[in-house]
Amino acid sequence: MSALRACNNLRNSLRRVPRLARHISDSVDVESNDGPSVGDHVPRNFEDWSALQLRRAEVGTLIDIFSDYGSNRRQENAFRLRDSVRRPVANATVSSLLAAGAHLGHATSRMNPNFMPYAYGVRANSTVIDLDHTVPLLRRAANLVRAVAFEGGQILFIGTRPDLRKIVKTAAGRIGKQGYYISDRWIPGTLTNSSELFTPAVANEVEVRPDLVILLNPLSNITCIRECALTHIPTIGIIDSDADPRVVMYPIPANDESPQTAEIIAGILSIAGREGLALQMEDEVRVDEAIHQERDEEFWDALEREEHDPDILEEDAAEQRYEEEHGAELPIGRFDH
Amino acid sequence: MSCRMQGLLRASLAPVRRHAFRSPRRALATRGPFVPPLQQMQTGGIPMRQWPMEEDLEYEEEDPDSDSDEEVDKFGELIERGKPAPASPSFYSGRAAYYDQLAQVESAVNHTRSALKMLQLLPLPDFAREALPNRPAVWKTAKEMGADLQVSMTSSRYRAMTRLLGQLNEYYRIAFAAGCDDLALRTRNLLNIFESPAKTAALTRGRRKTLYTDQLGRSYTFGKRKTSTARVWMVPVALPSEELEVVDLEQVASLDEAAALLTSQPDRFHEPQLVPKSTILINNIPVGEYFAVPADRERVVRPLKMTGLLGAYNIFTLVRGGGSTGQSGALAHGIAKGLLVHNPDLGDLMRRTKLLRRDPRMVERKKPGRAKARKGYTWVKR
Numbered sequence: 001m002s003a004l005r006a007c008n009n010l011r012n013s014l015r016r017v018p019r020l021a022r023h024i025s026d027s028v029d030v031e032s033n034d035g036p037s038v039g040d041h042v043p044r045n046f047e048d049w050s051a052l053q054l055r056r057a058e059v060g061t062l063i064d065i066f067s068d069y070g071s072n073r074r075q076e077n078a079f080r081l082r083d084s085v086r087r088p089v090a091n092a093t094v095s096s097l098l099a100a101g102a103h104l105g106h107a108t109s110r111m112n113p114n115f116m117p118y119a120y121g122v123r124a125n126s127t128v129i130d131l132d133h134t135v136p137l138l139r140r141a142a143n144l145v146r147a148v149a150f151e152g153g154q155i156l157f158i159g160t161r162p163d164l165r166k167i168v169k170t171a172a173g174r175i176g177k178q179g180y181y182i183s184d185r186w187i188p189g190t191l192t193n194s195s196e197l198f199t200p201a202v203a204n205e206v207e208v209r210p211d212l213v214i215l216l217n218p219l220s221n222i223t224c225i226r227e228c229a230l231t232h233i234p235t236i237g238i239i240d241s242d243a244d245p246r247v248v249m250y251p252i253p254a255n256d257e258s259p260q261t262a263e264i265i266a267g268i269l270s271i272a273g274r275e276g277l278a279l280q281m282e283d284e285v286r287v288d289e290a291i292h293q294e295r296d297e298e299f300w301d302a303l304e305r306e307e308h309d310p311d312i313l314e315e316d317a318a319e320q321r322y323e324e325e326h327g328a329e330l331p332i333g334r335f336d337h
Numbered sequence: 338m339s340c341r342m343q344g345l346l347r348a349s350l351a352p353v354r355r356h357a358f359r360s361p362r363r364a365l366a367t368r369g370p371f372v373p374p375l376q377q378m379q380t381g382g383i384p385m386r387q388w389p390m391e392e393d394l395e396y397e398e399e400d401p402d403s404d405s406d407e408e409v410d411k412f413g414e415l416i417e418r419g420k421p422a423p424a425s426p427s428f429y430s431g432r433a434a435y436y437d438q439l440a441q442v443e444s445a446v447n448h449t450r451s452a453l454k455m456l457q458l459l460p461l462p463d464f465a466r467e468a469l470p471n472r473p474a475v476w477k478t479a480k481e482m483g484a485d486l487q488v489s490m491t492s493s494r495y496r497a498m499t500r501l502l503g504q505l506n507e508y509y510r511i512a513f514a515a516g517c518d519d520l521a522l523r524t525r526n527l528l529n530i531f532e533s534p535a536k537t538a539a540l541t542r543g544r545r546k547t548l549y550t551d552q553l554g555r556s557y558t559f560g561k562r563k564t565s566t567a568r569v570w571m572v573p574v575a576l577p578s579e580e581l582e583v584v585d586l587e588q589v590a591s592l593d594e595a596a597a598l599l600t601s602q603p604d605r606f607h608e609p610q611l612v613p614k615s616t617i618l619i620n621n622i623p624v625g626e627y628f629a630v631p632a633d634r635e636r637v638v639r640p641l642k643m644t645g646l647l648g649a650y651n652i653f654t655l656v657r658g659g660g661s662t663g664q665s666g667a668l669a670h671g672i673a674k675g676l677l678v679h680n681p682d683l684g685d686l687m688r689r690t691k692l693l694r695r696d697p698r699m700v701e702r703k704k705p706g707r708a709k710a711r712k713g714y715t716w717v718k719r
Binding site (some may be wrong): 042043044045046049053056143154158169172173177179180181182183184186187190197198204205206207208210300 | 419420421422423426427428429430431436440462463464465716
């Protein structure tokens, strides 16, 4: 009964869900008490609560039934707030970076003179970062990540702030077995003193050496940058206006204090890494097929040669001896025409 | 292996310089140079460096004596000589076991939370949350957890772990109360890994030992006051049954019959007693004999009088140590506890009258510079 009433109300009013629920409760007759609806007072006993649960389930079912009708708005063609950690964008645009606040640098008094090429200007005593430089540099870094992942290299994401913890973890997860992350603290000596840090047994057994290091807050991890430089490991880093871009091999000038910027950048780099893995798999399949094809061709070639000229066929010593004793026999599978 | 394939292998090795990082596979140069897919769209503009193709390469003669760095198996693939990569994604943090375990617990918390939301059990109204059955959690100590994971567990790491575990415990309580057996079982299995084996001991620490009556209905309790200790056994007095017929002496036939009745059923020779009669023995001596001073007797009997159970119990006690006041106080304490065992409903009354309180007053020690605990020496002017 209440479902029928709800259908009528749906037809009459094109409103969003919470209002719909209230509309249902408003139009209810005095005699039939359907109980509280979503948005009413907090349930105070079991009857209230079960009524609330039932109502929620009813509304959900109604939405499911009627979502095939009505508006053509879908997730693809409507605005939807995006969880950029779980489902990041694959390509950066200046507008998305602006929206994330990637262009906001630090105070002008703290600007590093080597950062000048990447600075757009000054506004309210703070440096504005030129995103027209950021986008191609980000693309270059993404290409590098893709190439390293393709070659089977270890990629290490470093984000040592609490808000970067989840970002580096999910980014490393996208790169599968080749992705690693540090969310707490870079231990000095990880690369230069690995046998001490990881015990000699582990250091001998396992390759303690990342092939690419991506830093989301490089200024807090100068030790890491230094160790990477000493051990010749390429680095990518988000460089803010108070940092020297030359400390990392592939700087990405952007705001390092904004978690949204870090989400976008880490997302783009990790998706590039995932593409590299996919290309690697494709390539392996192609190589395997090529090898199999080669072997097949060789086999059929050898068979053809044998058919045309049986004398060329190499026999081993044991077979020759047998033939001498017992006489030559037809090979298995060959029929005399 | 064919000559052609070997040639390809040599060709792939000769002009290509060894990279800084090891390539885990593929000696065959069947692929071209790596071109990023996005740049494949762009033609012209940027001139691509031409890598040497198969035809351009010069094949070296096969030299079986030369020592090659890379070994090749019969399919032409490089045998990987390098070390394998670390297995755990948090390897470079130095505490891989801890971070992996933390990530596992965190994902369990997230999954349980979404499952409970789907079942409409979250967010839980306040009245339901208060009605949940209590399940206090006692986690392993930081040292024990550190030993399990083989990492040094600092206080901040321990705090992070126990916070997540507490959250999971809350979700377990909800799932268990709601009857979601599968979810509750899985959560419980994870929580059991971290629960202290001494949980029951920790939870019952400080709690009083449960007192009980044995199969004959006797309670055994203990009382103390000053330096005296009293062991008290109490058993309820059996009331005479009211069905007993009082013997009418005029109807008894002979004297022998009367004598027989007297020995076998002495209770029938008088009216049934409505007031029960009880005995209190202290070191096998009745209370009246043991305590000469009436104040001590009063003190012993006070708990029975307060609760109105004066003749209801036969009490046997053994008391030791101290003097008359201490012993009588100890007895009172023990008797009060015994009364509580037999009548748990009287707990409130006894607590209000402070009968169950072990009197903490002890003899104060003498201090140097004073004649006694408080008494000072006579003050002399000069």
